[in-house]
Amino acid sequence: MVTVNEAKQKIIANVQALSVQTVEVRKALGYVLANDILAPMSLPSFRQSSMDGYAILDTDILEKDTILSLSGESKAGQTITQTLVSGNAIRIFTGAPVPDGATAVVMQENTSAENGTITIREFPVQAGKNVRNIGQQIQKGAVALEGGTFLSPGSIGFLHGMNIWEASVHSKPKVGLLITGDELLHKGDAIVHGKIFESNSSMLAAALEKEGIADLEIKYAEDDLESTIKGLSELAENNDVVLASGGISVGDYDFVGKAVEALGAKTIFYKVRQKPGKPLLFAKRNEKLIFALPGNPASSLVCYYEYVLPALRIMSGLKDPFLTTLKMPVKYAYSFQGERDEFLKGLIVNGEVIPLDGQESFALRSFAIANAIVYLPVEQNVVKEGDLVEVHLLPF
Ligand SMILES: Nc1nc2c(c(=O)[nH]1)N[C@H]1C(S)=C(S)[C@@H](COP(=O)(O)OP(=O)(O)OC[C@H]3O[C@@H](n4cnc5c(N)ncnc54)[C@H](O)[C@@H]3O)O[C@H]1N2
Numbered sequence: 001m002v003t004v005n006e007a008k009q010k011i012i013a014n015v016q017a018l019s020v021q022t023v024e025v026r027k028a029l030g031y032v033l034a035n036d037i038l039a040p041m042s043l044p045s046f047r048q049s050s051m052d053g054y055a056i057l058d059t060d061i062l063e064k065d066t067i068l069s070l071s072g073e074s075k076a077g078q079t080i081t082q083t084l085v086s087g088n089a090i091r092i093f094t095g096a097p098v099p100d101g102a103t104a105v106v107m108q109e110n111t112s113a114e115n116g117t118i119t120i121r122e123f124p125v126q127a128g129k130n131v132r133n134i135g136q137q138i139q140k141g142a143v144a145l146e147g148g149t150f151l152s153p154g155s156i157g158f159l160h161g162m163n164i165w166e167a168s169v170h171s172k173p174k175v176g177l178l179i180t181g182d183e184l185l186h187k188g189d190a191i192v193h194g195k196i197f198e199s200n201s202s203m204l205a206a207a208l209e210k211e212g213i214a215d216l217e218i219k220y221a222e223d224d225l226e227s228t229i230k231g232l233s234e235l236a237e238n239n240d241v242v243l244a245s246g247g248i249s250v251g252d253y254d255f256v257g258k259a260v261e262a263l264g265a266k267t268i269f270y271k272v273r274q275k276p277g278k279p280l281l282f283a284k285r286n287e288k289l290i291f292a293l294p295g296n297p298a299s300s301l302v303c304y305y306e307y308v309l310p311a312l313r314i315m316s317g318l319k320d321p322f323l324t325t326l327k328m329p330v331k332y333a334y335s336f337q338g339e340r341d342e343f344l345k346g347l348i349v350n351g352e353v354i355p356l357d358g359q360e361s362f363a364l365r366s367f368a369i370a371n372a373i374v375y376l377p378v379e380q381n382v383v384k385e386g387d388l389v390e391v392h393l394l395p396f
């Protein structure tokens, strides 16, 4: 048995980023950049107006209500940059090139136009006002995004804005899932006393989908050693990571541990001093990872978020793979007995976290409405209302 912290350290020590591939930036959402990207151009690449109004020379505006002559127009998309001569104003629109010679743009609300003249109702006008400078966002040749950056919708827009359409990213792990349990019913099956509807596969598939891992290979094994070995070895052939659900405890029909051993995989840890999810197993077979998740649904999902997800994120190239962690006051007192750290399904409301009712490992109802996991180490087994607790934000 290892502690929660030891288990996490063993994940970090045993998991590496996968190889690098080139992907279209548009398809790169959720991938992690393998190298720094240098800006191939400055942004903006020309001086742009940030307002609809008039381009002027700030030194022409010596008092309020200065009158200038209207001498042209610059609209967005215009390719010829005009030149502003002192004493004049050029009509300009947001995103349009600022004429050479102009030092500022006065927004049109602060002007009035009549008979070819423009009255500037603002004084003083600062040089540079409402002008986006060349390279203000990024200078050509500077690091635009660092290797290790998680590509978000914002990153995709930023890269396309610099005329970058492909990027080098770490591959995403391929994941296989082995569902064990003779008690499991599937969609369309008649309800039978003693059997339950299988729900871990769809729950884990949905969690993986959230992480950008969509093409999950799912197999089902009967509660016998041969079927479990076959399922695990086939999945390990085709995938980087194999998750097994159920059959990892000590019962006569729990075969996952024995199957992992029979496959010659190296167990990195088995059993974590935690509730739920005690019988979690992490093994490696060459570079393939095997996680045996406890069958209890809430145990399975806690183990996914706390250990599997960080491993998948390290493989995807992320440096900070764990759920976002913060300290927050707890809304109600909570205490527990026993020698295992606890992970509680929690709901954050108005800056406080509520430990939800129904923390048993078979119960998913609390998880269904949770937005966080509260981590209470055994040393913190009694918390009073308002005490600070460690909260791990669930990814939504
Ligand atoms: N004598 C002991 N018994 C148990 C121990 C122990 O230390 N000594 N540990 C308990 C703990 S803690 C856990 S957690 C469970 C883990 O058991 P398994 O991983 O072997 O899981 P199963 O026995 O196969 O199933 C447990 C539970 O979950 C339901 N289940 C299984 N698969 C699914 C699925 N795909 N969808 C929905 N529900 C599923 C299953 O019916 C059981 O109710 O062991 C304890 N026992």
Ligand code: MOO
Residues within 6 Å of the ligand: 274, 275, 276, 277, 278, 279, 294, 296, 299, 361, 362
């Ligand atoms: O380790 Mo189990 O998940 O407490 O029932």
